[in-house]
Amino acid sequence: MKKLSFLFSFVLLMLFANGVQAQKNETYFVGKWDILIKGLPQGDTEALVKFELKDGKLSGSIADKANQKDMPFTDVQLKDSVVVVKFDHSSGEVEMSLLKKDADNLTGQVNSQFELTGVRKKED
Template sequence: MNKLSVMLTVIVGTLLTLTVKAQTKTDYYPGKWNVLVMGTPNGDSKMTFVLERKDGKLTGAVQDSTGKELTKITRVDEKDKTITAAFTAQNYDVTLTLEPVDDDHVKGSLMGMFEAKGVRVKETEQIRK
């Protein structure tokens, strides 16, 4: 009887732990992302995406390497782990699709044609600049 009690306690504890981990999902995309789009007609392009969640939706802006805002992100579509951000670049409406590689890296494409990769800007990196 004592072994059965211990075994049931271990099983229930394991199930509770798994349930708690499933509910503590973090919001992956909000923050600052340095993104490199490779192979565009004008060469490789470096941009910084500043994303935040407002009223349950992702929104943000695109900045140049100096931190100057280039354009607002007009729409962000979220599907599973992937996002597609729409914005205007050089008078063209474009979309950038990103998906996680690991905790701090993303990969994707601009307009489905140009490969993109990005890295999360950590707070300590922002302070140093």
């Protein structure tokens, strides 16, 4: 009986710890990020990515710094320290994955072929 009680307590503790970790990762991405996408056919491209929490869910958009066109994310999936977003671009649907690197930096890929780096934009 003691072992069963210990096992039950351990499982509850693990579920609680997992929920806390997911919440930390969710809030990590909130804010503005300066992104550099490398190796695109038209050359390296700078963009601004914005994340916010709406009704407890992560949402946001991306804007190319050259033309300032804001493209909202059509899908946002967070798993561990990686967020995968989808958005519509003139060339079709684009998938971008962003991986937490440290407190103010991230890395990732666009359509699993173009590397990107990002730096958290400090608010003025």
